[in-house]
Amino acid sequence: MTAPLHDTTAEAGPTAPVDPAVDGAQKVEGRSLTRIAWTRLKRDKVALAGGITVLVLVIVAIFAPMIVSLLGHPPNEFHQDKLDPLTNLPTGSLGGVSGDYLFGVEPNKGRDVFSRIVFGARISLLVAFLAAVVAVALGTLFGIVAGYFGGWIDAVISRVMDVLLSFPQLLFIISLVSVLPDDLLGLTGSGVRIAVLVMVIGFFGWPYIGRIVRGQTLSLREREYVEAARSLGGGSRHILFRELLPNLVAPITVYATLMIPTNILTEAALSFLGAGVRPPTASWGGMLRDALETYEHDPMFMVFPGVTIFITVLAFNLFGDGLRDALDPKGTR
Numbered sequence: 065m066t067a068p069l070h071d072t073t074a075e076a077g078p079t080a081p082v083d084p085a086v087d088g089a090q091k092v093e094g095r096s097l098t099r100i101a102w103t104r105l106k107r108d109k110v111a112l113a114g115g116i117t118v119l120v121l122v123i124v125a126i127f128a129p130m131i132v133s134l135l136g137h138p139p140n141e142f143h144q145d146k147l148d149p150l151t152n153l154p155t156g157s158l159g160g161v162s163g164d165y166l167f168g169v170e171p172n173k174g175r176d177v178f179s180r181i182v183f184g185a186r187i188s189l190l191v192a193f194l195a196a197v198v199a200v201a202l203g204t205l206f207g208i209v210a211g212y213f214g215g216w217i218d219a220v221i222s223r224v225m226d227v228l229l230s231f232p233q234l235l236f237i238i239s240l241v242s243v244l245p246d247d248l249l250g251l252t253g254s255g256v257r258i259a260v261l262v263m264v265i266g267f268f269g270w271p272y273i274g275r276i277v278r279g280q281t282l283s284l285r286e287r288e289y290v291e292a293a294r295s296l297g298g299g300s301r302h303i304l305f306r307e308l309l310p311n312l313v314a315p316i317t318v319y320a321t322l323m324i325p326t327n328i329l330t331e332a333a334l335s336f337l338g339a340g341v342r343p344p345t346a347s348w349g350g351m352l353r354d355a356l357e358t359y360e361h362d363p364m365f366m367v368f369p370g371v372t373i374f375i376t377v378l379a380f381n382l383f384g385d386g387l388r389d390a391l392d393p394k395g396t397r
Contacts, residue, residue, distance in 0.1 A: 104390040111386020117379035125185040135166060136179035140344045143174035151361070159364030167368045171358040177365065180346035181372055187254075187340075187347045188376070191261050192327035198266025200320050203273030208304055208312065210274070211281025222278070225271035233268045233330075238339045240264065254341040261334065265327055273319050280315055284308055314391040321384035325377040332373055348373050 105111060124131060132139065146160055147153065152172045154160030159168030159177070167177035210221040237260070244256055284290065285308065293307050334340045335349025343350065348369045355366035 101387075101390040105386055108386040108389065111383055111389075114379040114382030114386065117375065118383055121185060121376055121379070122189065124182055125189045128182045128186050131182055132176075132179045136182070137165075137176040139175065139179040139183045139346050141175065143169055143176070145174075147171070147174050153358065153362050159362050161364070168364055170354070171362050171365060177351075177368055180351060181348070181368060183346040184348045184351065184369070185372075185376075187258070187335075187345065188328050188331055188373075191258060191265065191331045192324045194262040195265035195269060195327045196320050196323045198262060199269035199273055199323060200316060202267070202270035204277050204309075204312070204316055206270070207274035207277025208281050208308060211278040212285050212300070212304055212308065214282075218278070221274070225274050228268055228271045231268060233264070234333065234337075236268075237261070237264050237334055238337060241334075241339045254345040257339075257341045261331060261340065265330055269323060269327070273316065273323065276315055276319055277312055280312055281308060284311055318384060318388040318391060321380065321387055325380035325384075328373070328377055328380070 105115075137143070143165075146155060146165065146169045148155050154169045154171060154174075156162060156168075159171075161168045165176055165178065167181060169175060170177060170180075206221050206225075210218040241257060241260060244260060290303060290307055293303050298307070331340060332347070332349035332352070335347040336353045337349075338353070340349055341347050351369040352366060355362075355369070359366045
């Protein structure tokens with residue numbers, strides 16, 4: 065009679081429990097660059113506050129008619145009953161601020177300041193965003209071509225950028241606007257001025273981002289993945305737009321964010337000088353120009369558009385700085 069087989073399981077004893085901490089340590093979760101950047105950006109409370117402010121301003125600009133219908137009056141509607149008949153200044157304190165007129169009324173005309181600031185946000189942000197798009201498109205195209213091909217192509221594009229950077233942009237726009245017709249390419253009135261501002265500001269702005277893209281391309285074109293793509297038969301078009309351009313998205317995005325506040329200030333300056341949108345279209349720079357006549361007697365008419373420009377530009381700059389730190393691969397924040 066043969067001996068019974070031994071139960072090896074019983075001899076080995078109970079299975080050792082798995083330590084969940086050790087098991088979890090072996091699982092490494094990969095994170096994308098976008099997730100890493102978002103995590104860094106969330107830690108920067110100042111940049112996050114700037115981004116929220118920018119988002120609120122964009123929402124206000126998009127829904128300006130709805131906001132004005134709820135909280136204000138039509139931006140070009142006169143309210144002479146809110147003005148002193150002797151001085152044409154707003155009655156009441158702080159420029160006529162009240163529940164019906166949140167920022168008071170304009171001297172001489174009696175228009176709702178709150179409504180004009182809300183509608184002025186549409187002009188400033190529209191010009192700033194579209195001009196930034198034009199500048200980014202041109203700057204990216206010429207910068208990446210100059211940096212990748214080099215040689216005489218780089219020399220020609222670089223000299224063109226130098227000439228445009230030394231050109232008096234404001235004087236050119238003022239002289240151009242003075243000779244523009246009222247109707248152009250199907251646009252009329254302020255539409256012509258807005259189109260000209262977008263094209264001219266964007267055209268003179270692309271060399272700034274072009275230099276950034278060119279410098280980054282000079283560094284990236286010698287990387288291993290570019291050499292690998294070239295050795296596998298990849299053409300110049302493939303390398304430019306499939307290999308180099310994705311790695312340039314971060315600096316392009318950051319610089320575009322920092323370019324928008326500069327465009328806002330440029331549009332406000334041109335409107336202040338009379339080369340912006342045509343009256344009675346509301347613009348922040350135009351409101352500051354109108355306030356020059358009465359700021360000694362009613363400073364609030366100058367304070368509200370001035371503070372609005374300051375907050376908008378500051379919010380974009382804070383958000384742009386935080387975005388730059390978040391997208392920096394060498395950053396530790």
